[in-house]
Amino acid sequence: MSENPTTVGQPALQADDISVIFGGLVAVNKVSFTVPEQSIVSLIGPNGAGKTTFFNVLTGLYPAERGGQVALGGRDVTGLAPHKIASLGLARTFQNIRLFNLMTAEENVKVAMHSHLKAGVFGTVIRAPWQRREEREAHDFALELLKFVGIGKSAYEYARNLSYGDQRRLEVARALALKPKVLLLDEPTAGMNPRESAEFVDFVHRVRDERKVSVLLIEHDMSVVMRVSERITVLDRGEKIAEGTADEVRTNPRVVEAYLGSAANDNHVTIDDGEEAGS
Amino acid sequence: MSQPTIAVPTPKRPQGVDRTQLRWPLGFTVAAVVVVVFYGFILPFLVPGVRGWVQDWLPISEINVALIWAMSALGLNIVVGYAGLLDLGYVAFWALGGYTTAWLMSDFGFGGKVNFNIFGSPGAASTTGIHLNLVLVFLAAAGVCALFGVIIGAPTLRLRSDYLALVTLGFGEIIPQIFRNGDEDGLGFNLTNATLGIGPIDSMTFVRINRGDVVVGKLNVFDHVGRFILFSLLTALIIFVSLRLRQGRLGRAWLAIREDELAASAMGVPLMRAKLAAYAVGAIAGGIGGVAYALHLGRMLPDPFTFAVSITLLAMVVLGGMGNVWGVLLGALMISWFNSTGLPQIGDSFNSAFGTNVNFPSFNFLIFGGVLVLMMLFRREGLLPESRTRLVLHEGEAGDTQAEEPEQELVDETTVKSGDVK
Ligand SMILES: Nc1ncnc2c1ncn2[C@@H]1O[C@H](COP(=O)(O)OP(=O)(O)OP(=O)(O)O)[C@@H](O)[C@H]1O
Numbered sequence A: 001m002s003e004n005p006t007t008v009g010q011p012a013l014q015a016d017d018i019s020v021i022f023g024g025l026v027a028v029n030k031v032s033f034t035v036p037e038q039s040i041v042s043l044i045g046p047n048g049a050g051k052t053t054f055f056n057v058l059t060g061l062y063p064a065e066r067g068g069q070v071a072l073g074g075r076d077v078t079g080l081a082p083h084k085i086a087s088l089g090l091a092r093t094f095q096n097i098r099l100f101n102l103m104t105a106e107e108n109v110k111v112a113m114h115s116h117l118k119a120g121v122f123g124t125v126i127r128a129p130w131q132r133r134e135e136r137e138a139h140d141f142a143l144e145l146l147k148f149v150g151i152g153k154s155a156y157e158y159a160r161n162l163s164y165g166d167q168r169r170l171e172v173a174r175a176l177a178l179k180p181k182v183l184l185l186d187e188p189t190a191g192m193n194p195r196e197s198a199e200f201v202d203f204v205h206r207v208r209d210e211r212k213v214s215v216l217l218i219e220h221d222m223s224v225v226m227r228v229s230e231r232i233t234v235l236d237r238g239e240k241i242a243e244g245t246a247d248e249v250r251t252n253p254r255v256v257e258a259y260l261g262s263a264a265n266d267n268h269v270t271i272d273d274g275e276e277a278g279s
Numbered sequence B: 001m002s003q004p005t006i007a008v009p010t011p012k013r014p015q016g017v018d019r020t021q022l023r024w025p026l027g028f029t030v031a032a033v034v035v036v037v038f039y040g041f042i043l044p045f046l047v048p049g050v051r052g053w054v055q056d057w058l059p060i061s062e063i064n065v066a067l068i069w070a071m072s073a074l075g076l077n078i079v080v081g082y083a084g085l086l087d088l089g090y091v092a093f094w095a096l097g098g099y100t101t102a103w104l105m106s107d108f109g110f111g112g113k114v115n116f117n118i119f120g121s122p123g124a125a126s127t128t129g130i131h132l133n134l135v136l137v138f139l140a141a142a143g144v145c146a147l148f149g150v151i152i153g154a155p156t157l158r159l160r161s162d163y164l165a166l167v168t169l170g171f172g173e174i175i176p177q178i179f180r181n182g183d184e185d186g187l188g189f190n191l192t193n194a195t196l197g198i199g200p201i202d203s204m205t206f207v208r209i210n211r212g213d214v215v216v217g218k219l220n221v222f223d224h225v226g227r228f229i230l231f232s233l234l235t236a237l238i239i240f241v242s243l244r245l246r247q248g249r250l251g252r253a254w255l256a257i258r259e260d261e262l263a264a265s266a267m268g269v270p271l272m273r274a275k276l277a278a279y280a281v282g283a284i285a286g287g288i289g290g291v292a293y294a295l296h297l298g299r300m301l302p303d304p305f306t307f308a309v310s311i312t313l314l315a316m317v318v319l320g321g322m323g324n325v326w327g328v329l330l331g332a333l334m335i336s337w338f339n340s341t342g343l344p345q346i347g348d349s350f351n352s353a354f355g356t357n358v359n360f361p362s363f364n365f366l367i368f369g370g371v372l373v374l375m376m377l378f379r380r381e382g383l384l385p386e387s388r389t390r391l392v393l394h395e396g397e398a399g400d401t402q403a404e405e406p407e408q409e410l411v412d413e414t415t416v417k418s419g420d421v422k
């Protein structure tokens, strides 16, 4: 499944010794992590384990502390601005959907093409032929992506008027508009019903195969995780406690303990506030 | 999300032929031609009673002033309405544009030390000063304002919007102060002639309409109709640029920043560059407004550039309908007319009818503030809002607290949203 020999050597994404400290709280502690080319890997862990925080470091929203490093396709991106990292090919969705609510689905997707488009003030104002072509292509690509995620019909709806599931789909389409190498999905099935979750497994495979990206997902739905992931990494209280295939992780005593230990408060429908970069 | 999904018409396909883009230049031209014909060719020959009434209630000079306000308000709209950056010192760009005109189009020449003429039109007796062609003056003012927009923006646009508002406020105070004190006593050399100001500003070769006759000649301070032609062209240009930008890559980026800055940056939008672009484009429009103002006055004085100008411009944007050029245009024309003509005239009529002696214009800001409060209570989206803004505010009435505060701080927003999402 994961064999893709095109790029030899560098993994799609490599994170070394990532730490994040909030005041006294070590939210992520020296976590290293690799996403191989064209793979689907998962990051799991109880609530508050530090998964979203880890994503925020990868995407440049939080700085990597204590000498942590992030490399994207072999290129060091540590310390780069979020938009720079995004344009180099690291796209994400948000656990708490963060669409541009008052823009249409199509506009949302086109925003993410910003770094691939060239039009400046002058070209836009005179609407030069090359600028028109660029806009047309952007428009076509946006529609293609919207169709790909299954919401082609809603292209001109405002994002806020989409159904919850469609908003999640739109987030994926928007992320794909960056033409990323690696796609990070933060709890993409949250709020989906079991049927939608089941479909999601196929969807992730399609994304990987047709869009040629590696996918890293944070997921709470174990049935999804076990079926979709080639490798699983488990975080608990900021520490990486296990890593391996679905079977290896499932039987790992530390994982079982982490989940059972927090089972009481792990109905996973609690309020999450780990999304934020600004403080 | 738990918010009620209110039936909203699906927005039209934004791509391809945009009908509004074809229609408005026509409407605008017709309106401008009507004004020119009326004030240039019909008004002078009307019976004195009617003429007097028009000159009292809708003088062309005040229409010109309204257009100057409109140009600047449209520029501010790019900063505030499009990109969502609060600017409280926009008057600085007016002052910069105005003084650039005064420097480059008068006998002043920094105390008469400089003297040259590039396609300009110095007065017959002129022996000093820089005399540039008006087109060059516009380019220079645009350049100066864009430069200052970037200089002030670069260090401050990283700040959160409330700090940004304070810094721009300071900028709006400093620049006019420099102009006010810009002579030997204040600055050490004569930059702006301080409170005496610079003037007169050169007249320019232009189509001129005099009592129904069209002549090509020198346009001086009193040729209101000629200047109206120029000002309406400039206003149309700024509208055109606003609309075009809004629909392109930059406009989308601005709107995305206004909606969710963090998500925008995670989608590859360079926040600083996009904000700087908004700031620079807005500054240029303000500068053009400043040039027009200088042409209108015929000389440049530091006094008009007060904080009240910045606030009035902001009110024009908000009252008119943030983000929508037509709303802002309407807001600017209405408020400007009301301030310059409507209120004094109403006051005069009132006083003569009731034999009172109330100074109505002095209640200007009281009325203004009252209207603002009422608008914010009953029609927060402005007179002619952008369709998307209307969407949010009306859902707000449906009891959706999340939608009611679109400009919340990031942190709050997340907590609110996460309650919804998870
Ligand atoms: N901006 C912040 N400031 C302070 N503490 C934070 C911040 N963001 C996250 N935390 C804390 O860091 C820890 C990790 O949070 P994070 O959101 O990364 O967890 P998570 O694994 O994504 O959990 P969930 O499954 O609920 O989404 C939590 O204890 C959280 O409260």
Ligand SMILES: [Mg+2]
Pocket (backbone or CB within 6 Å): A051, A052, A053, A095, A272, A274
């Ligand atoms: Mg999380």
